[in-house]
Amino acid sequence: MQTPHHNLTPDSAPIGRKSNDVLARIYSLLGEHGIVPNEVQQQMLASHVKAMVWRSHSGEPLPEVDLSLFEEISPLSLRLAEQVVAWLDHLAYEEAHLLSVHFEVAKENELSSVKGEH
Template sequence: MTDGNITAEMRQLFQKSGDEALCEQVYLLSKQLCQQENIIMTDYQQLSLISHLSAMVHRSITKEKVTAVDKAIFTDVSENSIKLSKKITDFLPNLIADEIYLLSIHFEVARQNKG
């Protein structure tokens, strides 16, 4: 992830979640985990991740469930990306396990970036 400050666009996504402070916490957790894994996201990938995190926080609050996914389509996602995603989804209550797989794509794609 980039080392830049939180932008107005990022702040807007945090607010959209329904709990700006919680969304920012989840983002900072994901940023810390990415740093530990040496995952560097482009600005676009970072905004895409924050948008997804915002939606996850919103679903956690409203207890809305995502449509179940076929886990077979995630066989090419590394175990490390899955584990990273689980750490983040475990931070939020009321999410179904399928959220892990949807979130893992952000980390898996960013792993392809050249540092």
Template sequence: MADGAVSINMSAEECAIQALADRVMSQIADLFFAQHITPTPVQQQMLVSHVRAMALRSRTGEPLPEVEEALFEDISPDSMTLAQQVVDLFGNLPVEEAWLLSVHFEVAKNEG
């Protein structure tokens, strides 16, 4: 647009991805509340971005790059369990998604 305005014309698929991400973020907020986890604003923004990417992969079937489980051996069982609960909400994502997501929970628990 010539006046510098940004067009907000999202496709139906983009809307579905965002709606899925919003639903999952709402459920994460409930999990955080129950676990007394308070992420910083930066941690929250990074989590939102990651969950949106997960929603995209859930809707499109796009695979993750290869991830090594050993990289996550220092993540607490609690964080891994929370992450797996969130991944289970999608219903079609691999366990590697939980490994990656668990890092967000671990950092928020320890630094938030």
């Protein structure tokens, strides 16, 4: 039995499928820039993407976001996050800033592995 789209919940199969599709595109996009999230980062990113897909569908707003907290995010991470946010409808501009944190942290993996840190 198909669930009508107006009865979707954050855990509905269509939301999960859309989230998985977006995640696959994100991993491809990040891979083009040599950014590879580790297992924990992948879990956190998946959770955020699922919430983003849900907000895109439900229109649920983000809580207030202080953009000054994101001044340390690299232009690359923010640009990639803006691209991803553009794939979904009805998301706030601040969503890209929140998503960029995931990319920035994963970007640091490469730097720390190059330096021999763990």
